[in-house]
Amino acid sequence: MIPEIGQFALVLSLILVLIQGTLPLIGAAKNIPAWMALARRTAQGTFFFLILAYGCLIYSFVVNDFSVLNVANNSNTQLPLAYRIAAAWGSHEGSIMLWVCLLGIWSFAVSVFSRHLPEEMVARVLGVMGLITVGLLLFLLFTSNPFERIFPMPADGRDLNPLLQDPGMVLHPPMLYMGYVGFSVAFSFAVAALLSGKLDATWARWSRPWTLLAWSFLTVGILIGSWWAYYELGWGGWWFWDPVENASLMPWLIGTALIHSLAVTEKRGTFKIWTVLLAIVAFSLSLLGTFLVRSGVLTSVHAFATDPRRGLFILAFLALVIGGSFALFAFRALRVGTPGAFKPVSCETALLGNNILLGVSCGTVLLGTLYPLFLDALNLGKISVGPPYFEKVFVPIMALVVLLMGAGPLIRWKEMDASSLFRKLAIPFGVSFIAALLLAIMLKGFAWTSVVLLTLGFFMAFWILSTLIVRLMQALSGDLAKKLRRQPASFWGMCLAHLGIAVFVIGVTVVKGFEAERDVKMAIGDTVEVGGYTFKLEGLEAVTGANYDATRGTFALIKGEKELRKLYPEKRIYASHGMPMTEASIDSGIFGDRYVSLGEQLSPESWIVRVYYKPFVTWIWGGCILMALGGLLALIDRRYRVKTHHPAPISLMRYTLTGNTVIK
Amino acid sequence: MKRKWVLLIPLCVFMILAVFFMVGLNRNPREIPSPLIGKPVPSFALPDFRSPDKTVTEKDFAGKVWLLNVWASWCVSCREEHPVLVKYAKEIGVPIVGLNYKDKYADGAKWLNNFGDPYTLSIIDADGRFGMDLGVYGVPETFLIDKAGFIRYKQIGPISEEVLYNTIIPKIKELESQ
Numbered sequence A: 001m002i003p004e005i006g007q008f009a010l011v012l013s014l015i016l017v018l019i020q021g022t023l024p025l026i027g028a029a030k031n032i033p034a035w036m037a038l039a040r041r042t043a044q045g046t047f048f049f050l051i052l053a054y055g056c057l058i059y060s061f062v063v064n065d066f067s068v069l070n071v072a073n074n075s076n077t078q079l080p081l082a083y084r085i086a087a088a089w090g091s092h093e094g095s096i097m098l099w100v101c102l103l104g105i106w107s108f109a110v111s112v113f114s115r116h117l118p119e120e121m122v123a124r125v126l127g128v129m130g131l132i133t134v135g136l137l138l139f140l141l142f143t144s145n146p147f148e149r150i151f152p153m154p155a156d157g158r159d160l161n162p163l164l165q166d167p168g169m170v171l172h173p174p175m176l177y178m179g180y181v182g183f184s185v186a187f188s189f190a191v192a193a194l195l196s197g198k199l200d201a202t203w204a205r206w207s208r209p210w211t212l213l214a215w216s217f218l219t220v221g222i223l224i225g226s227w228w229a230y231y232e233l234g235w236g237g238w239w240f241w242d243p244v245e246n247a248s249l250m251p252w253l254i255g256t257a258l259i260h261s262l263a264v265t266e267k268r269g270t271f272k273i274w275t276v277l278l279a280i281v282a283f284s285l286s287l288l289g290t291f292l293v294r295s296g297v298l299t300s301v302h303a304f305a306t307d308p309r310r311g312l313f314i315l316a317f318l319a320l321v322i323g324g325s326f327a328l329f330a331f332r333a334l335r336v337g338t339p340g341a342f343k344p345v346s347c348e349t350a351l352l353g354n355n356i357l358l359g360v361s362c363g364t365v366l367l368g369t370l371y372p373l374f375l376d377a378l379n380l381g382k383i384s385v386g387p388p389y390f391e392k393v394f395v396p397i398m399a400l401v402v403l404l405m406g407a408g409p410l411i412r413w414k415e416m417d418a419s420s421l422f423r424k425l426a427i428p429f430g431v432s433f434i435a436a437l438l439l440a441i442m443l444k445g446f447a448w449t450s451v452v453l454l455t456l457g458f459f460m461a462f463w464i465l466s467t468l469i470v471r472l473m474q475a476l477s478g479d480l481a482k483k484l485r486r487q488p489a490s491f492w493g494m495c496l497a498h499l500g501i502a503v504f505v506i507g508v509t510v511v512k513g514f515e516a517e518r519d520v521k522m523a524i525g526d527t528v529e530v531g532g533y534t535f536k537l538e539g540l541e542a543v544t545g546a547n548y549d550a551t552r553g554t555f556a557l558i559k560g561e562k563e564l565r566k567l568y569p570e571k572r573i574y575a576s577h578g579m580p581m582t583e584a585s586i587d588s589g590i591f592g593d594r595y596v597s598l599g600e601q602l603s604p605e606s607w608i609v610r611v612y613y614k615p616f617v618t619w620i621w622g623g624c625i626l627m628a629l630g631g632l633l634a635l636i637d638r639r640y641r642v643k644t645h646h647p648a649p650i651s652l653m654r655y656t657l658t659g660n661t662v663i664k
Numbered sequence B: 001m002k003r004k005w006v007l008l009i010p011l012c013v014f015m016i017l018a019v020f021f022m023v024g025l026n027r028n029p030r031e032i033p034s035p036l037i038g039k040p041v042p043s044f045a046l047p048d049f050r051s052p053d054k055t056v057t058e059k060d061f062a063g064k065v066w067l068l069n070v071w072a073s074w075c076v077s078c079r080e081e082h083p084v085l086v087k088y089a090k091e092i093g094v095p096i097v098g099l100n101y102k103d104k105y106a107d108g109a110k111w112l113n114n115f116g117d118p119y120t121l122s123i124i125d126a127d128g129r130f131g132m133d134l135g136v137y138g139v140p141e142t143f144l145i146d147k148a149g150f151i152r153y154k155q156i157g158p159i160s161e162e163v164l165y166n167t168i169i170p171k172i173k174e175l176e177s178q
Helices: A002-030 A033-062 A069-074 A081-089 A092-112 A119-143 A167-196 A201-232 A243-268 A272-295 A308-336 A347-377 A387-410 A418-444 A448-476 A480-486 A489-514 A617-635 A649-657 B002-006 B009-025 B076-092 B105-115 B129-134 B161-176
Strands: A516-523 A527-530 A533-544 A548-559 A562-567 A570-574 A580-583 A585-589 A592-603 A606-614 B045-047 B055-057 B066-071 B096-101 B121-125 B141-145 B151-156
Touching: A002 A033, A002 A119, A002 A167, A033 A069, A033 A081, A033 A092, A033 A119, A069 A092, A081 A092, A081 A167, A092 A119, A092 A167, A092 A272, A119 A167, A119 A308, A167 A201, A167 A243, A167 A272, A167 A308, A201 A243, A201 A272, A201 A617, A243 A272, A243 A347, A272 A308, A272 A347, A272 B009, A308 B009, A347 A387, A347 B009, A387 A418, A387 A448, A387 A489, A418 A448, A418 A489, A448 A480, A448 A489, A489 A617, A516 A527, A527 A606, A533 A562, A533 A592, A533 A606, A548 A592, A562 A585, A570 A592, A580 A592, A592 A617, B045 B121, B066 B076, B066 B129, B076 B096, B076 B105, B076 B161, B096 B129, B105 B121, B121 B129, B141 B161, B151 B161
Parallel strands: B066 B096, B096 B121
Antiparallel strands: A516 A606, A527 A533, A533 A548, A548 A562, A548 A570, A570 A580, A585 A592, A592 A606, B045 B055, B066 B141, B141 B151
């Protein structure tokens, strides 16, 4: 009964969203207020039915209704409750359903927090979002129905893939998808601007908070995915350049460019064509990511079930959405903006460089990811593109981005005297370089190749830090308290996010430069030393979990003579899949991780054991958290609240909290 | 009006990509040509599933064309494939040898009881040694072996009716006539 209600709710939301995607758009074009007014109501109705449908799906998982195929395939009576809920997005059907639902949530948010936008704009934005929802709902209902029943009903389900039975699964997909789907708002704003031909600073101010929010979610989603791979796969790596990871990195890179480009559009009224293009590309890459994962055109650890019919459907959908919006862009972009004038030495130039470099870096990732597909399609053989390509091509471009990033905040808008800029930058540059070189030599001695790489890494981090300090001094000179108050939240957001990059760069540099790992055969009583720490295998025992049997090793982590703690890595065999899973055990700290995982069993008494020392690895994720916080901080900027016609979500929270008066 | 053409670039890039995706959809990235094709089937001596004290070797099939189908009760795609094998076992017309791969005996027996047994016989590869010799990296996989004991074809993933009629049965006919 409940699954049928869910099914029915999906059909009802499809009907509503068909109205949302058509009448308001026509109304906006023909200026029919009643039709435009439908946008909000239908978006809110759709939201209600989508949430109802998703609730029904989760309910079916929670009560183990194995007559639903999706539940039978992805859950099991022995599966703990949290994972039964997470299993609702563990399958193909469930993850598309999550996608649609989040799109419903974003549309709902736009409908609620857009009271101050012109009706016409709301109608267009929600109309475009409605059309996207239509496509995805059709996909869901016709090729991937999550509520399909099976008869006879199996006694028990097949269980969730053990790789997914992890707290990471509970958080990673919703966060990542919030980011992916969130770019649909910026996309819809861009398409609305192309349709109406109106794009001004106010438009940029409306789009910015939505973009920042989506970007922050995406950052957190990628971060959780990376951290999950780090501890779950048992290889100690944090980024594998897997096609699906790349698929999430690409919208992030373009999203980052978009945030900066929007700033120029808002503050200077230029870069309009860039901004519109980046907004379209960011969402297109999000859709492309979904296509790559769900169609099985690429080999990846993430591609579970694939079906060419689904692939064809998504491809057709992509062609309509991306092809359609690019066509619209090609024919209408000149109406929204003409190139503005600025001098070669100016903040605009720096941000243009930023747009181009991030675009190029995204292009290299796209090329590396799709290269195997290109070659195969041309019958030139099967190859795979691995980390060496990405490290060689992507890293140098990013180094340039960082160089620009340090200078950017110090360059004035419109025009600046080259020599005064040079004077400002010379000290941070010199200090960063010398400090980086000394630090590298201090740590590595005179091993030149590693010193060069380390110097480069440290230099980038110090460069960001020192230029930030100069920028802060510039902002806060004079009456400190007064100046502190006067800086907008978006300024602090920028500082925090850039600081995050510096922290991230330090993490990557130190991990790459000083990580140590060993693969050894160990029996009880054996010790192995890595990175100044000793791991001693003290015992092996059989343990039984809720739905698995495991061998658990007990290791003592010793530094010098002192035992720091015990570590308990496991090798699990999940009853339902017979698949061995590695559960690493990690002693995590600010200055490094000590990581141990069980490899293969050699005899009843001995195992291959992998131990790693990963100095500063947590800084990689810490940096990402700072970046996301920076995004959120910029979002609460009062300029998105104070004036009356802003859609910033936070603003209305404030409205409701403080009555009608906004903080002055 | 030079600038107008520049604005068409994203559309063109996307259209080229879309064509590649279209072609890519019809290919299987996991389909890696097996180095074993054209080589003799690796030798084995494994217990018979129905009477485990009896040993089966590849020599038992000398002079016959036969299919070696890797299956396991824990394998999800096998459930998709199994009914096809049960339905068309007669039509296939050659011995189908099941290789019960890394499975618990009781689970395997239950599976055959519940879903039917299309196999001429099954052999037990509980520790996956033979599977390793065969280069199995996903279940199900199916090998077509000719009269002289050479592997002629490898099917990765489940056998559908389509694969059966378009590929496997024609190949069997061809090998039988040799």
